Amino acid sequence: MLYKMGEKKIYVRKTFLGNCRRLLEKIVPQTTDLYKWLYLNAVRFSSKKRNERKKYLSFKYHTVDGCNLNCSGCSTFSPLVDNSFVDAKSFENDIKHITKLGYVEKMELIGGEALLHPNILELIEISRKYIEKGELSLVTNGILLLKKDEKFWESCRKNKIGIKITPYPIKLDIDKILEFAEKYDVNLGYYYGGSKIHFCKYPLNMDGRGDMNKNFNRCDSSCCATLRDGKMYICCRTYSVKFFNEYYGQEFKVLEKDYKDIYAVKDADELLDFMCKATPFCRYCDLDKSKFGIPWGITKKEIGEWI
Numbered sequence: 001m002l003y004k005m006g007e008k009k010i011y012v013r014k015t016f017l018g019n020c021r022r023l024l025e026k027i028v029p030q031t032t033d034l035y036k037w038l039y040l041n042a043v044r045f046s047s048k049k050r051n052e053r054k055k056y057l058s059f060k061y062h063t064v065d066g067c068n069l070n071c072s073g074c075s076t077f078s079p080l081v082d083n084s085f086v087d088a089k090s091f092e093n094d095i096k097h098i099t100k101l102g103y104v105e106k107m108e109l110i111g112g113e114a115l116l117h118p119n120i121l122e123l124i125e126i127s128r129k130y131i132e133k134g135e136l137s138l139v140t141n142g143i144l145l146l147k148k149d150e151k152f153w154e155s156c157r158k159n160k161i162g163i164k165i166t167p168y169p170i171k172l173d174i175d176k177i178l179e180f181a182e183k184y185d186v187n188l189g190y191y192y193g194g195s196k197i198h199f200c201k202y203p204l205n206m207d208g209r210g211d212m213n214k215n216f217n218r219c220d221s222s223c224c225a226t227l228r229d230g231k232m233y234i235c236c237r238t239y240s241v242k243f244f245n246e247y248y249g250q251e252f253k254v255l256e257k258d259y260k261d262i263y264a265v266k267d268a269d270e271l272l273d274f275m276c277k278a279t280p281f282c283r284y285c286d287l288d289k290s291k292f293g294i295p296w297g298i299t300k301k302e303i304g305e306w307i
């Protein structure tokens with residue numbers, strides 16, 4: 001059964017951009033220049049607020065590099081990766097350290113597909129052990145949710161981990177998932193305000209001559225700080241581009257200014273200052289050539305899906 005956004009007791013976080021997306025999707029076809037113009041302006045209009053320096057730490061932890069869905073144009077290049085996972089010990093060191101730096105208000109366990117992690121229960125337990133009060137959630141495409149046993153649901157309940165499903169147009173038994181969520185008293189939500197029937201593409205531009213600040217202010221990924229193996233990036237693309245480089249023999253450069261080593265910063269303020277600004281990697285993102293209304297589909301691993 002295909003499911004619709006906002007159906008039943010599934011929670012959708014209300015954000016300005018999410019609301020805009022839902023509204024625009026109803027009134028303007030995504031393939032038109034008008035949609036692109038309106039959406040990019042909505043992103044620009046909200047960028048000041050979205051990119052304002054935060055008081056507390058809020059980020060995604062990239063737990064798994066690969067995925068079991070392999071969408072065309074995937075923003076984390078997951079279809080190009082032979083699966084790899086964060087090591088549980090390294091994850092624990094990172095979470096322990098970052099919570100010493102400052103208060104973590106929110107963390108999302110994400111991928112790729114986070115449920116592919118062989119020790120996902122351990123990651124959940126570690127997360128709540130150190131992030132005692134902040135909001136924790138696990139982001140998934142939902143495919144493996146019904147294969148998870150009682151221990152998984154019980155751990156989500158005990159550790160107050162919400163589950164957020166990205167609404168791809170795939171068959172999911174959402175009634176059954178909801179039944180489990182209700183049975184175990186786990187908060188179930190959608191990850192994305194809008195439908196994923198269509199994808200958008202922010203092409204990578206190999207000449208890297210873009211204006212990093214202009215791109216950052218028109219990018220809806222600009223508030224998506226991503227942590228992995230001790231390094232904080234302003235978005236997942238900067239972390240994951242190495243998979244694109246490896247697969248296609250490209251050389252998009254990630255410089256030292258593109259991330260912060262969480263073990264080298266003096267405090268959370270240094271991280272928070274970094275997380276709200278463009279980094280040199282933003283020069284590669286060709287927002288002028290962004291394309292909307294690309295029908296969702298499975299990747300053919302053609303380079304044109306990303307450039």
Ligand code: SF4
Nearest residue numbers: 067069070071074112
């Ligand atoms: S489900 Fe998400 S992470 Fe997986 S391939 Fe699709 S876009 Fe990428």
Ligand code: SF4
Nearest residue numbers: 219221222235282285
């Ligand atoms: S590198 Fe910058 S412009 Fe590109 S996706 Fe990330 S935040 Fe957006």
